[in-house]
Amino acid sequence: MSVLELEDVDVTYERRDHVRLKAVVGASLSVDRGQIVGLVGESGCGKSSLARAAVGLVAPSAGRVRFEGEEVSALTRRARPRALLRLQLVFQNPYSSLNPRRKVGDQVADGLPDGAGGRAGRARVGELLELVGLSPAAAERFPSQFSGGQRQRIAIARALAADPSLIVLDEPLASLDASAQAQVANLLVELSRELSLGLLLISHDLAIVRHTADVVSVMYLGRIVETGPTREVWAAPLHPYTEALIAAVPRSDGAGTMPEALPGEVPDPARPPTGCRFHPRCPHRFARCPEEEPALEDAFTARTVACWLPRDPVPTPPSHRAHTPSAPATNDSPSSSSHEGVMPTHKGGTA
Amino acid sequence: MSALLEVEDLRVRLPTRQGPVTVVDGVDYEVQPAEVFGVAGESGSGKTMSVLALLGLLPAGGAADGHALFGGRDLLRLRRSELRAVCGRDIGIVFQDPMTSLHPMLSIGQQLGEPLRIHLKLGRSAAKRQAAELLDAVRIPDPESALRAFPHQFSGGMRQRVAIAIALAGNPSLLIADEPTTALDVTVQAGIIRLLDRLRRERGLSVILITHDLGVMSSIADRISVFYAGRVVESADRKTLVTRPRHPYTRALIDSLPHPEAPADTPLVPIRGMPPAAGAFPPGCSFHPRCGYAVASCVTDVPPLVREGDRLLACPVDPLRA
Numbered sequence: 001m002s003v004l005e006l007e008d009v010d011v012t013y014e015r016r017d018h019v020r021l022k023a024v025v026g027a028s029l030s031v032d033r034g035q036i037v038g039l040v041g042e043s044g045c046g047k048s049s050l051a052r053a054a055v056g057l058v059a060p061s062a063g064r065v066r067f068e069g070e071e072v073s074a075l076t077r078r079a080r081p082r083a084l085l086r087l088q089l090v091f092q093n094p095y096s097s098l099n100p101r102r103k104v105g106d107q108v109a110d111g112l113p114d115g116a117g118g119r120a121g122r123a124r125v126g127e128l129l130e131l132v133g134l135s136p137a138a139a140e141r142f143p144s145q146f147s148g149g150q151r152q153r154i155a156i157a158r159a160l161a162a163d164p165s166l167i168v169l170d171e172p173l174a175s176l177d178a179s180a181q182a183q184v185a186n187l188l189v190e191l192s193r194e195l196s197l198g199l200l201l202i203s204h205d206l207a208i209v210r211h212t213a214d215v216v217s218v219m220y221l222g223r224i225v226e227t228g229p230t231r232e233v234w235a236a237p238l239h240p241y242t243e244a245l246i247a248a249v250p251r252s253d254g255a256g257t258m259p260e261a262l263p264g265e266v267p268d269p270a271r272p273p274t275g276c277r278f279h280p281r282c283p284h285r286f287a288r289c290p291e292e293e294p295a296l297e298d299a300f301t302a303r304t305v306a307c308w309l310p311r312d313p314v315p316t317p318p319s320h321r322a323h324t325p326s327a328p329a330t331n332d333s334p335s336s337s338s339h340e341g342v343m344p345t346h347k348g349g350t351a
Numbered sequence: 352m353s354a355l356l357e358v359e360d361l362r363v364r365l366p367t368r369q370g371p372v373t374v375v376d377g378v379d380y381e382v383q384p385a386e387v388f389g390v391a392g393e394s395g396s397g398k399t400m401s402v403l404a405l406l407g408l409l410p411a412g413g414a415a416d417g418h419a420l421f422g423g424r425d426l427l428r429l430r431r432s433e434l435r436a437v438c439g440r441d442i443g444i445v446f447q448d449p450m451t452s453l454h455p456m457l458s459i460g461q462q463l464g465e466p467l468r469i470h471l472k473l474g475r476s477a478a479k480r481q482a483a484e485l486l487d488a489v490r491i492p493d494p495e496s497a498l499r500a501f502p503h504q505f506s507g508g509m510r511q512r513v514a515i516a517i518a519l520a521g522n523p524s525l526l527i528a529d530e531p532t533t534a535l536d537v538t539v540q541a542g543i544i545r546l547l548d549r550l551r552r553e554r555g556l557s558v559i560l561i562t563h564d565l566g567v568m569s570s571i572a573d574r575i576s577v578f579y580a581g582r583v584v585e586s587a588d589r590k591t592l593v594t595r596p597r598h599p600y601t602r603a604l605i606d607s608l609p610h611p612e613a614p615a616d617t618p619l620v621p622i623r624g625m626p627p628a629a630g631a632f633p634p635g636c637s638f639h640p641r642c643g644y645a646v647a648s649c650v651t652d653v654p655p656l657v658r659e660g661d662r663l664l665a666c667p668v669d670p671l672r673a
Contacts, residue, residue, distance in 0.1 A: 042536040042537075042538060042539075043507070043536055147625050147626075149625065150625070177393040177394055177563060177626070178393065178563060178564075178565070178604060178607050178608060179393065179603070179604065179607045179621055179622040179625070179626075180621075180625065181607075181619075182607040182608075182609075182619035182620065182621035182622075183621035185609075185619055186618055186619055186621060189618070204536055204537065205537070205609075206537065207566070207608075207609035207610075208609050210609065211609045211617065211618070211619055244538060245537065245538065247541075248537045248538045248540070248541040249537055249566070250537075250540075250541070250544070250564070250566035250567050250569065250570040251566065251569070251570065251610075252565050252566040252568075252569045252593060252605065252608050252610060253569065253593065253594070253610070254569050254589055254590045254591075254592070254593030254594040255569075255590070256569070256570060256571070256589060256590070257570055258541075258544065258545055258548065258570055258571075259537075259540070259541035259544060259545075259570055260541055261538065261539075261541040261542035261545055262538035262541070262542075265506050265508065265509070265539075266506075340490050340542045340543075340545040340546050340549070341508065341538065341539060341541060341542025341543075341545070342490040342491075342492060342512075342542065
């Protein structure tokens, strides 16, 4: 059974100029225990808003969020319902999410459901620190004595203190160096397996998500456009946006392959394009795309995609959209503005 | 071919509360015309300081020593006023975050016009024409109206293009790009990488690319030097370095990366321990506490950077042969 379920969730904000802006539109996803679900997309696509709705930090304007079968209601000034203790959140920047003036042990103990009191509390803090690969002695030190990767481990230990069944992590690796990133990514996989913990991992880094997540959802301008097992999505993306995201990841193979730029920019979410929201930037668009918005449909077993392009009924995606890492553009390819990611017809930055 | 920039035995010391600490400890590198030279390393490795030192851009109290020959002159021996004429005209700089490197209250035209008037002594209308051409060169759509716009009206990627246009205003032969794509989305990053590559090919521009991202590095850099704890540990052309790394640190760094080509579910191989902080660099080879191949001499002697075939390597043990 899914521990976290989002069903047709909308998140709406009102801008200062009173324009209502839908940051998330009709998003559905679910996370099982012991499963890592990756949520990827460019900045401004609504992935952090979705994370906030998932833990009750913002109220969805439509749809439902359920955690362990119970509806998640938005946080109020009163105490968080005890049932929601088992739903935790870890933020991007461990330099600002930890209090610099309090000992690490005290901050981890804050997460213990029965308080920090006594020897049992201290022992539990030591266990939690060991669980994330730190020494129990770390409890007596201050955050400034730790590196970025270690601080993120402390933040994860604090979330684990509440004995969660699910942790939402908003860009937990973005502020870390390469070696620390690998350490924390491996830690997340281990924790998820050992504690049968559900993880919703929000990241703009597809390469990291591919190595950690079992299932990935791709978000564009508030909508989830593709969902599927990470391995399959990476090997044969169905949505042109997913394809573009994967082609943009630099390849560290030394061959000097240029990453592919995606033309244009993410439009203003207050004025999304008609029809499919991706159509102005889509290399495969056709007449139907600006007219009607495609819904997420089952493409193959366990995969969904929101795109009008025809698909073969058998589980081999159309060849023109199959990802071909063997034939990317090279240094010698002629440059054009679209190769560098600027739309020739773009109206310009003077919005 | 003679090098555009030759840096020899560069040392940088920065003041801290515990007294001055060495953050760059005897670094050599050179940059050829029309080449992208990659400076790789984790935070605190001295990679940024070893480049900013050349332009007198160290934090207050910082001191640089050594030689940096550029156009027949030693940048480290120039007077402040002489350096200011070089910096911005012959050498352009782009920083990580275009939100903070652009002035929020000045229009793009004002910010782009200033270096054109100061370095190229252009008049107002000539500067405006040239500014529009520069914006066009970095593929800003509709340059005329972009000149009247302000930084907040642009996306992060477009702001970085504007910052590159400003860095190119003096028609420099060398562009220093310090983590130019780190703050950007991967799709936008790809566009900036392609832009730098085109500028190198069309204008013969040399680029020093400072980044911790070996993926970005391996798509554009011609040669790469890997920094660890204030020293260069390995230096080679891109292909040699990325496909046949020899220094245990370079190898570990590459193994820790998520490879787009690797089979899925391959666990990442992290480097054990963490990079040392400035002022606490271990003696001998600074990497020895984290190295699986360290021998007794690694703890006491600093391994020299010596030529081994097509690369420079600072490691006396050869893990590939061991």
